[in-house]
Amino acid sequence: MTRSIRADAVLIQAVIAGALSFAHLHDLAAAAGQSGWKAWAYPVSVDLLLVAAWRRLRTGGTSLAWSWFLIALVASLGANVATAGFLDLEHPPAWLRFSVAGWPALAFLGGTLLAHQPTPRTEPEPVSAPAPERPEPSAAAVPEVSPDAPEITPPVPALALPEAAPAVPPALIDHARKVAADHRARTGYDIDTATLRARLGVPEALATAIVTQLA
Structure with missing residues (x-):
């Protein structure tokens, strides 16, 4: 109940403030020589x-967006202050007429630049790491057979060494953590090896090693 009352109070305050600002901009445009529908179009443009x-x-946020935000804010605040008695609206100065007359071209330029400004990328491109070289297992030494022995000892079969885990660069680990955090934020589950491998573009062995370090 309290939250609903707060929302209604904020909405009413916003409507009152917007209506007052709209009226001040209209009065300023009308005093500067803009009549009829043109005086009502200025508040909408600002x-x-x-x-x-x-x-x-x-x-x-970019410097271009901040610049046009400050220009529109100054135009709105300036109209509110000017209609409070700081300017003689019965005899408006030449600079006020010039500013009001040039506003449509300025607003059109600002709107066009903001509409065609590219949105910056928030996620870096996936980094493809080369597959590390695997060491070849060395053959076990075969014991020598004495010539005086009555029987020949069969050779001991070579034992395959366990495959060493591939080394993962620290930069790839940091990037994998960002990818895993983004996956969990969107799906609510931890990222699996197959998905991480597809996102990073790395071999399966390297993806498994990364998932192990992320656990």
């Missing part, structure tokens, strides 16, 4: 540029 810049900042 607010849309402010929202577009904010959305671009949420998806990856």
